[in-house]
Amino acid sequence: MRRLVFIPGPGIGHLVSTVEIAKQLAARDHQLFITVLIMKLPFDQLFTNTDASISRRINFINLPEAHVDTRNTGPSSFFKTFVENHKTHVRAAVLESSTQSESNQARLAGLVVDMFCTTMIDVANEFGVPSYVFFTSNAGCLAFLLYLQKLRDEHGTDAAQLMDSEAELAIPSFVNSLPAHVLPGVLLDKEGATTFLNHAKRFRETKGILVNSFSELESHALHSLSDDKTPPVYPVGPLLNLESDDFHVSTDKARQKYDILRWLDDQPSLSVVFLCFGSMGSFGEAQVKEMACALEYGGFRFLWSLRKV
Template sequence: MKQTVVLYAVPAMGHLVPMVELAKLFVLHDFSVIVVLMHTPVKHPSVDPFVARVSSAYPSISFHQLPPAASLPDTPVPRFLDLVLPNNPQLLYFLEARSRTSDVRAVVLDFFCTGALAVTANLRLPSYFFFASCAAVLAAFLYLPTLYATADIDLKALGDSPLHFPGLPPVPASDMPRNMIDRDEDYFKRMIRVLESLPNADGILVNSFESLEAEAVRVLRDGACIPGRRMPPVYCIGPLIADGSRDVGGEKMEKAECASWLDEQPRGSVVFLCFGSMGMFSAEQLKEIAAGLERSGQRFLWVVRAPRSESQGPQGWGLQSEPDLEALFPEGFLERTKQRGFLAKSWAPQVEVLNHEAVGGGS
């Protein structure tokens, strides 16, 4: 029986894709991997097709969707932090059952899932956090609770004034995530509790390598980012980069639909529009982008996300519903541009798209 590692992922593509890359790394070291997806009231439209492609290409990686939780937050757009604790009973049940039939060696948690540490502690399973960004960002995040505790800082009033973190260049206050600048907001306080919980794991896996970020890795391992506390081991396991040209076990993943569309376009003819998981626009702004694309006559591949709602704030860090393209765009836009444009709902495989010879530029 192969040893098993369980990965617990936030069901958002920006978190799930790097978690699957981590799963492939475990497979290379002869582990079997189970990726557990928490139950959410809204599912990202790209999750199911992505899971199907990975499951087909990598038999040693299996997926388990937790059943509906007993109670979920009654909010229009739940955020990830709202969903961890309601899923804990189902996660506990799954891990208990799996531990009786498999040799579960460890659980790796998405860094948003600090609330799940109670489950792994209950079962005495070694627990690690996976931080899909670089070591410098992890160092800054870990130091934030200390920064706010030792100074009465109002980041909104600091503008471009520098913030100082151990081992890192100064960071302008205006560059900090918007959710992390208002210390009076409930979500800010909850994120601080998440960051304070990260060192409680048995280790932290970071998507970097030591020769790239030697100083950031040093201050992480020295504990300079959490003065007075125990710092768990930090393991540099990167770079993990999704690459459709590589494979594990001789099989390649099926092409995404947008990549097949690109195969039919002339070399260097397509503009790629993809604004990232935080790049959300109002309905009016989406109509303006559509109008500009239509007037340009340019071939385009556009990753369209549902418009930002008031409940999400400027940066949601929450779940997204699938965009209704017919309702979003000017009447007749889809029909008039269908010969030269492709609209991907919410997500596209960026590395594969940017490597495609049909793509001539992007934003």
């Protein structure tokens, strides 16, 4: 018997997909036990669903809170410090899990760390077990970050320097070239780019990368990741919770869900644009209006999951 320890990134979107991959792995191997360590953001509720219906071989541990001074701290610095400050708690939880594993003959087999928790690779090294990265986004994004990291570390080109550039980037994971000035804002910010690309650099230290995608969707991007400097990439998606939750929501919400699905069924194939920016993605009024105008001018059917703030 073996035990894997998962360390999801803070945020419900990362936690939900981690639970789904844990459920799939446990269902495939009845000799596998899984522990999920949960870091609570100051503004989030604790995840307390330890229902045995998920799996009797998956257990959840809410880690003690780690203090982070938020004064004069940008988002990238905050998350980096937040995760780093949990390392002691993670180390203690892994040690306890390892001790329990010895008593029930389920040896510690490895750590699966979130794409934003690469500092926890150090903990895996301390325990002498392999580490894997769980990349909750798609293969194109993974390859894109690895490309920019290689550009920085091997060619001395910083993404932040491209902010006002008219250059076209030939990114291996993208079918078409990309104008440098449309790079995501976080990668054009010195601090943000450093944080993201340092994570990407550490991806290369692991034994493998699990990515929330599948080959039929991203064959080009996945093929671009098959070079000898990248750890094996395993497409494990799409990670979806298809169990109906209609019994746990109000009648109005259930009806709204039904209306949306019925509308989607009535649309032509490949005709709907879906916009969703994750559990923590929010925008100011001006940006929301700009996106709305773009959708209107584009003339495409769309479904937009717009988060309230």
